[in-house]
Amino acid sequence: MIVGGWRPAEVVDVVDASSHARVLRVRVTDWPGNDAGQHIDIRLTAEDGYQAERSYSVGSYGAGDIIELAVDEVPDGEVSPYLVRDVAVGDQLEVKGPLGGYFVWRAGGVVPVQLIAGGSGIVPLRAIARAMSDAGVAASGRLLYFVRTPEDAIYRDELTRDAEAGGVPVTWAYTRGAPDGWQGRVGRLDDSGIAAASWRPDDEPLVFVCGPTRFVEHVADTLVRLGHPASSIRTERFGGA
Amino acid sequence: MAVFSRGFGARRRDTDPHLPPGQYLTEDFPVLSAGPTPRIDTDEWSFSIRNEHGEVVSWDWAQLMDMSIEDVSTDIHCVTRWSKLGTSWRGVSIDTLMAQVETDAQFAMAHSYGGYTTNIPFEDLLDGKAWVAFEFDGEPLDPEHGGPARLLVPHLYFWKSAKWVNGLVLMDEDAPGFWEQNGYNMHGDPWTEERYW
Numbered sequence: 001m002i003v004g005g006w007r008p009a010e011v012v013d014v015v016d017a018s019s020h021a022r023v024l025r026v027r028v029t030d031w032p033g034n035d036a037g038q039h040i041d042i043r044l045t046a047e048d049g050y051q052a053e054r055s056y057s058v059g060s061y062g063a064g065d066i067i068e069l070a071v072d073e074v075p076d077g078e079v080s081p082y083l084v085r086d087v088a089v090g091d092q093l094e095v096k097g098p099l100g101g102y103f104v105w106r107a108g109g110v111v112p113v114q115l116i117a118g119g120s121g122i123v124p125l126r127a128i129a130r131a132m133s134d135a136g137v138a139a140s141g142r143l144l145y146f147v148r149t150p151e152d153a154i155y156r157d158e159l160t161r162d163a164e165a166g167g168v169p170v171t172w173a174y175t176r177g178a179p180d181g182w183q184g185r186v187g188r189l190d191d192s193g194i195a196a197a198s199w200r201p202d203d204e205p206l207v208f209v210c211g212p213t214r215f216v217e218h219v220a221d222t223l224v225r226l227g228h229p230a231s232s233i234r235t236e237r238f239g240g241a
Numbered sequence: 242m243a244v245f246s247r248g249f250g251a252r253r254r255d256t257d258p259h260l261p262p263g264q265y266l267t268e269d270f271p272v273l274s275a276g277p278t279p280r281i282d283t284d285e286w287s288f289s290i291r292n293e294h295g296e297v298v299s300w301d302w303a304q305l306m307d308m309s310i311e312d313v314s315t316d317i318h319c320v321t322r323w324s325k326l327g328t329s330w331r332g333v334s335i336d337t338l339m340a341q342v343e344t345d346a347q348f349a350m351a352h353s354y355g356g357y358t359t360n361i362p363f364e365d366l367l368d369g370k371a372w373v374a375f376e377f378d379g380e381p382l383d384p385e386h387g388g389p390a391r392l393l394v395p396h397l398y399f400w401k402s403a404k405w406v407n408g409l410v411l412m413d414e415d416a417p418g419f420w421e422q423n424g425y426n427m428h429g430d431p432w433t434e435e436r437y438w
């Protein structure tokens with residue numbers, strides 16, 4: 001892990017990811033590179049000096065001074081609506097990091113790997129899926145991604161394209177509405193649904209679960225019930241009740 | 242020198258003199274931990290303190306409940322930047338437990354069910370600064386917040402307030418616990434923003 005002080009950063013690219021989420025690319029001065037799964041702190045400063053800081057995962061990994069973020073809007077939030085609605089190419093902010101040395105996967109790390117995301121929890125798992133593909137072990141990864149509807153998914157096209165090109169296979173779980181022609185169920189996945197989309201405890205996977213607090217609680221409890229040892233389940237909770 | 246973010250600040254939160262730098266107020270009680278939530282029954286729960294000579298004193302749930310219990314009203318601050326003001330807890334002070342333990346140690350490692358550890362300078366646990374807490378807001382502490390009992394060290398970032406706590410190991414020398422090995426500060430004072438290495 002490298003932290004360092006606040007580094008100036010500039011927004012170089014913004015792409016809508018859904019009606020309420022956006023992928024941002026940010027050039028960070030003297031960025032030392034980051035491991036897949038790490039996060040940063042962002043500091044925003046208003047003209048009058050007022051400041052706010054929040055944590056965001058990095059969807060990219062490795063060297064280079066441009067990092068990728070994906071932010072989902074919390075409607076009554078202070079920072080995320082600004083990042084999703086207002087920030088534009090050329091705008092400035094500050095970044096501290098990379099942060100975290102636990103919710104990470106590095107080339108040569110344990111396989112198989114089970115990735116389970118809810119909503120914006122996909123961001124660090126996207127980086128891990130990328131790192132696994134680059135390390136040639138995508139077939140040892142499985143990604144289970146919970147979204148309300150297909151339109152709510154961040155990285156929807158990239159994940160599908162990568163999976164078709166030999167990247168980490170994706171199982172979609174729709175909690176509110178599925179695409180036309182969807183054969184599977186819609187709604188919260190039960191134990192057998194999660195088991196069917198995941199490596200078995202006998203395969204001894206390392207499991208990464210990320211998303212809103214309640215989602216992570218539910219999935220982690222289910223995994224323990226399915227027989228995964230707690231010590232092989234890593235969680236990152238993004239907040240919310 | 243800070244850079245300005247064009248157009249930021251429209252939805253600013255209230256500031257409050259009780260908020261350490263870089264923190265914002267929350268009304269919910271967010272959850273943070275590294276893995277699944279352990280679920281421990283009070284009849285299997287125990288808490289022990291081991292001194293630097295290896296001598297151990299242990300308490301079970303009933304013994305803890307028989308000790309002098311304190312009401313604690315305090316602000317809490319998480320390294321992920323939320324703070325909650327005026328929270329209320331009940332617990333047994335570490336001073337009360339230490340009345341049965343002899344030590345000259347300078348440091349403590351808190352241990353938890355589930356394997357979590359966090360290191361704390363021993364003086365930060367004494368003189369009314371820390372408790373083994375088992376009630377929050379008048380209710381038994383929820384498992385996801387560390388129930389049946391957690392350490393409460395409110396003057397440090399909340400990762401030091403180990404959930405599902407089951408013991409302290411007193412040490413002559415400091416050593417990093419779980420998050421400390423993974424990038425968090427060895428001490429964790431919110432007022433001086435001791436967040437990371």
Ligand SMILES: Cc1cc2nc3c(=O)[nH]c(=O)nc-3n(C[C@H](O)[C@H](O)[C@H](O)COP(=O)(O)OP(=O)(O)OC[C@H]3O[C@@H](n4cnc5c(N)ncnc54)[C@H](O)[C@@H]3O)c2cc1C
Nearest residue numbers: 054055056057070071072077078079080120123238239240
């Ligand atoms: C390590 C880490 C990594 C994170 N990575 C990402 C990321 O990659 N992408 C991303 O979009 N977010 C991420 N988050 C969440 C992010 O830090 C903010 O909490 C989120 O953007 C809301 O901030 P806000 O200022 O808009 O809302 P706030 O003003 O902080 O909060 C407004 C209300 O929303 C609730 N709330 C806060 N966060 C959430 C949430 N995630 N879901 C639902 N309700 C919430 C609060 O409890 C509060 O009631 C991460 C959080 C952590 C701790």
